[in-house]
Amino acid sequence: MLENFKDKIQSLIEYLPPIPGVMNDLIKLLNAGNCDVREISDLIEKDPSLSVNILRIANSAFYGLPYKVSSLQQAVNLIGLKELASLCMFCSIGPALKPPAGMKTIDLKMFWRHSIATGIIAKIFCREFSIGVREDLYLAGLIHDIGKIIIDRSDHDVYSEVVRLTYDNNVSIGEAENKIIGESHSSIGSWLLEKWKLPRMFIETAAYHHSVRDASEEHRELVAVVSLADQIARLRGFGFGGDMRGTIINETEAFAIVRDGNPHVKDIDLAGFVMDLDRADSEISELEKIING
Amino acid sequence: MADGYKLPDDEFNSLREYIYKKSGILFTGRNRFQLEMKIRERLDKTGCGNIPCYIKYLGSPGSVELNTLFNTITVNETSFFRDRSFIATIEKNVIPEIIKTNRALGFGQVRIWSAAASSGEEAYTIAIMLAEQLKGELSKWSVRIFATDINDDVLKACRTGIYSSYSMRNAAPDIRQRYFRQLDSDRYEIRDDIKAMVIPGKCNLMDTEGSKKFNKLDLLLIRNVLIYFDAESKKKVLKTCYENLKPGGHMFLGHSETLFGFDNDFKLVHFVNAVGYRK
Ligand SMILES: C[S@@+](CC[C@H](N)C(=O)[O-])C[C@H]1O[C@@H](n2cnc3c(N)ncnc32)[C@H](O)[C@@H]1O
Numbered sequence: 001m002l003e004n005f006k007d008k009i010q011s012l013i014e015y016l017p018p019i020p021g022v023m024n025d026l027i028k029l030l031n032a033g034n035c036d037v038r039e040i041s042d043l044i045e046k047d048p049s050l051s052v053n054i055l056r057i058a059n060s061a062f063y064g065l066p067y068k069v070s071s072l073q074q075a076v077n078l079i080g081l082k083e084l085a086s087l088c089m090f091c092s093i094g095p096a097l098k099p100p101a102g103m104k105t106i107d108l109k110m111f112w113r114h115s116i117a118t119g120i121i122a123k124i125f126c127r128e129f130s131i132g133v134r135e136d137l138y139l140a141g142l143i144h145d146i147g148k149i150i151i152d153r154s155d156h157d158v159y160s161e162v163v164r165l166t167y168d169n170n171v172s173i174g175e176a177e178n179k180i181i182g183e184s185h186s187s188i189g190s191w192l193l194e195k196w197k198l199p200r201m202f203i204e205t206a207a208y209h210h211s212v213r214d215a216s217e218e219h220r221e222l223v224a225v226v227s228l229a230d231q232i233a234r235l236r237g238f239g240f241g242g243d244m245r246g247t248i249i250n251e252t253e254a255f256a257i258v259r260d261g262n263p264h265v266k267d268i269d270l271a272g273f274v275m276d277l278d279r280a281d282s283e284i285s286e287l288e289k290i291i292n293g
Numbered sequence: 294m295a296d297g298y299k300l301p302d303d304e305f306n307s308l309r310e311y312i313y314k315k316s317g318i319l320f321t322g323r324n325r326f327q328l329e330m331k332i333r334e335r336l337d338k339t340g341c342g343n344i345p346c347y348i349k350y351l352g353s354p355g356s357v358e359l360n361t362l363f364n365t366i367t368v369n370e371t372s373f374f375r376d377r378s379f380i381a382t383i384e385k386n387v388i389p390e391i392i393k394t395n396r397a398l399g400f401g402q403v404r405i406w407s408a409a410a411s412s413g414e415e416a417y418t419i420a421i422m423l424a425e426q427l428k429g430e431l432s433k434w435s436v437r438i439f440a441t442d443i444n445d446d447v448l449k450a451c452r453t454g455i456y457s458s459y460s461m462r463n464a465a466p467d468i469r470q471r472y473f474r475q476l477d478s479d480r481y482e483i484r485d486d487i488k489a490m491v492i493p494g495k496c497n498l499m500d501t502e503g504s505k506k507f508n509k510l511d512l513l514l515i516r517n518v519l520i521y522f523d524a525e526s527k528k529k530v531l532k533t534c535y536e537n538l539k540p541g542g543h544m545f546l547g548h549s550e551t552l553f554g555f556d557n558d559f560k561l562v563h564f565v566n567a568v569g570y571r572k
Contacts (some may be wrong), residue, residue, distance in 0.1 A: 247563050
């Protein structure tokens with residue numbers, strides 16, 4: 001195990017680019033949850049590339065809106081204030097974490113693909129099986145693994161070693177991380193999101209998607225759904241990080257928690273659900289295009 | 294012209310009833326035409342003018358016509374390394390686990406059953422993958438891969454271990470090179486040590502008693518065959534499958550087949566783009 005890796009990571013987080021200005025205001029708004037449509041669209045308009053991205057997402061298959069949206073105000077009205085704010089946040093995270101030119105990194109394209117797939121699968125899962133968690137949970141899916149980027153930024157060779165160990169020894173990524181760096185991407189991700197003062201739901205998803213029981217009661221079900229979606233995305237071939245293990249999904253902690261709140265989930269056709277996820281593919285690639293812009 | 298093949302409804306019904314009873318294979322309105330085409334040939338060859346006569350002939354003492362009928366009506370499509378994600382799962386997850394558990398037990402014994410093996414490509418594929426991972430240890434292990442089918446024509450092909458390049462189309466070039474010997478322009482014979490692992494035999498999956506000897510299995514492949522059965526026969530076969538596996542052993546169905554809707558004790562295991570069932 002590497003000595004002092006934790007200190008290194010923590011100082012890295014100190015030095016990470018601060019949260020972009022617009023985002024900071026948005027997060028305040030997200031946490032408070034009361035402001036009007038004008039206020040938020042004015043805020044977003046200050047950042048032209050953000051505005052463009054928001055309109056593109058609003059018009060994508062992801063929302064399947066009945067007609068084309070051409071102004072931010074319209075988008076806010078249709079998608080809702082909170083959702084839009086979260087969306088902006090997601091759009092800003094990518095650029096905020098962009099590595100300096102020439103730096104060696106993990107395959108960021110695959111990384112975001114996995115994250116997006118997780119978010120979208122979480123959404124589809126809830127819709128299909130009538131699980132009543134908040135509609136914007138997919139945003140939590142989108143940033144659940146953010147800690148991996150931080151570890152990789154701090155030492156790419158070390159993270160490559162983690163991925164290799166995971167694949168070769170058929171162990172979980174958390175196990176490999178603990179063995180090599182003594183910390184997991186879960187805690188590291190949550191430190192960053194805490195520093196950025198994101199709403200609890202995001203911090204907890206990052207922190208507990210591999211140990212769902214530790215989440216607070218308030219957010220446990222949502223974290224569980226994201227955790228399931230994370231597994232399913234991997235098992236659908238949208239994997240990232242070398243984990244190839246088989247999983248008995250309905251014996252996982254996450255599944256048990258979702259089932260506790262939604263007893264009908266016990267009888268769902270899990271094999272069929274995972275096999276038929278082709279329908280998520282176009283949404284995934286559309287969102288991917290926008291994010292990688 | 295197609296009309297010439299058509300059977301009267303009552304004849305079709307009694308034939309399909311008979312086939313179903315003997316093999317579990319269910320012909321429905323959807324695949325009726327296929328059965329009618331195929332049966333025409335048998336009626337001609339046996340000189341039976343109609344189905345009642347043919348059924349009587351099938352049951353006459355010493356008749357081998359039932360075999361011939363099975364050989365005629367089964368669909369035997371198969372190939373080496375069929376279905377990429379299934380193969381990847383066997384290679385990455387299943388075989389390493391089999392090797393690990395059996396090694397821990399202190400004996401190098403492996404028992405695998407390819408039920409509905411057709412001409413054996415599936416069984417030999419598994420044998421090759423085992424050889425790849427056991428390497429030098431292979432000769433010290435006792436590996437038995439039972440390859441059974443109801444159709445004895447395809448079993449003949451399985452026994453010879455000779456295949457065309459078409460059936461090897463999904464095998465990597467270096468696998469073809471190391472495990473096959475080219476006999477002539479398009480015939481390739483599988484290596485002797487691989488052949489020695491595979492034990493071909495006839496087994497009708499409806500025959501519960503006869504299926505019992507393929508027991509204590511580490512792995513059971515029953516791929517692309519349950520689709521021909523109705524719910525009742527499936528249930529019966531799956532019960533035998535469960536019993537025949539060792540605790541912790543895996544069963545795999547065809548790519549888009551699942552056990553959903555069947556009362557069973559298997560645990561559903563998701564692998565990357567493949568599902569398996571664990572006892
Ligand atoms: C499409 S092949 C599958 C071959 C191989 N398992 C694969 O997936 O590539 C189906 C096989 O099932 C066999 N079959 C059909 N009914 C059967 C029965 N009742 N008992 C045993 N085999 C049967 C057929 O003869 C045929 O060879």
